[in-house]
Amino acid sequence: MYYRNANCALVVYDITQSSSFARAQAWVQELHTQLGITPGQSATNHTSGAAGTSGTPGSTKQPIVIVLVGNKLDLAELPDRREVAYETGEEYAQREGLVFWETSAKTGENVHEMFVELAKHLPVEDKLNEAAAAVGKNGKRGNRTIDLSGKGGLGTACQC
Incomplete structure (x- = not known):
């Protein structure tokens, strides 16, 4: 599993198999261990909704967004499947x-x-700050100036 620089993780389990849920819990613990996350730190300020439970986007700096997904909802209504x-x-x-x-x-x-x-929880602000830091003075990337007014010809160095 690749963890470095991850902004999110989806941990999916089958709602028709309790063993699948147990394995999902083990994956969540593995993520917490590998990323140095204390339980409860991934997302914060949960609110319940009809379809899902989610943290408040942008409420705190989050090390990673972990989404726990119970799959096979289409089988939930069948007798004795869930x-x-x-x-x-x-x-x-x-x-x-x-x-x-x-x-x-x-x-x-x-x-x-x-x-x-999930997208609402991604740390977009951090990425924008990183991009802004990469931009040089006057909104131009890098720090070189290219003189387009000079006449180049054979034997002259490329200005780009």
Whole structure:
């Protein structure tokens, strides 16, 4: 698994298999360990919604956004198929500071909404600050000036 410079991680489990949820919890702990995150630090200030639970975007500097995704929501209504209750995933996500959604990759239910919510949590401001720092004086990248008025010819050095 690649961690360096990651801004987000999606940890997906199958709501019809409790063993899948247990493995997802292990992956969350692995992320916390590898990234030096204390539980509850990934996302903050959770609010519950009908489709998912999410932190308040931009509320604090977040080391990484971790989204816990319960998949196969299309099977939830079938008798005896769901093994992981919505509340179980939601409570775990809140305790660990994760954004939580249930989706169906098959039907597409909540998939777009989950990615939109994820995008709201990404540290865009940090990236903009990094880009601004890379820009030189007068809004130009770098610090070289190119003289376009000179006549170049054979034997002259390229000005670019």
